[in-house]
Amino acid sequence: MIQINQLKLPIYATEEDVLQAVCKELRIKNKKDIKNIRVLKRSVDSRKKPDLYYVYHLAVDVLHEEIILKHAKNNICLYEEYEFSFPKVDIRNDKNIVIVGMGPAGLFAGLMLSRAGYKPLIIERGQKVEDRIRTVEDFFANG
Known part of the structure; x- marks a missing residue:
């Protein structure tokens, strides 16, 4: 190619x-x-x-x-196809990985780390979904 x-x-x-x-x-x-x-x-x-x-x-x-x-x-x-991958790890790894934020970057980081054998914990610090919906709707309605 x-x-x-x-x-x-x-x-x-x-x-x-x-x-x-x-x-x-x-x-x-x-x-x-x-x-x-x-x-x-x-x-x-x-x-x-x-x-x-x-x-x-x-x-x-x-x-x-x-x-x-x-x-x-x-x-x-x-054209040379490039595929990014993390090196495989020992599943018994005792390090805890925490990802803060479930936006696109946080979800992607969680996916890639999971594929590499880690068990990341993803934490979202924002409002509850119901409250966030109201906040976003208010923002679009009133600025």
Whole structure:
């Protein structure tokens, strides 16, 4: 697979526009040479308002990969899948791990530590759910 970084397209671009831009970037004449395109990252570039753009980082599965990489621009490289993992630990580990907060980061930390064999305790310090719902509704209603 090939990785294309910093591919900038208008925010209203369609999948077909992305495919055409990839073909142009990789200097491919036949769209059928592209087997698959996977979006690794998509960011909004709003520095030049009112024009808005998406900046893509893509993984592209393409025929004749070696030839394309040989003549590639600086923003094109070989894509290497990276999978993050904690080293496995002895389950009998006596260290207690406490995660404070059940937001996205706290839940993700709990998930990753659990997969590594730890038994984390996740604590939420906020209000009871019923009270929090009222607080949030009041915030949206009154500011």
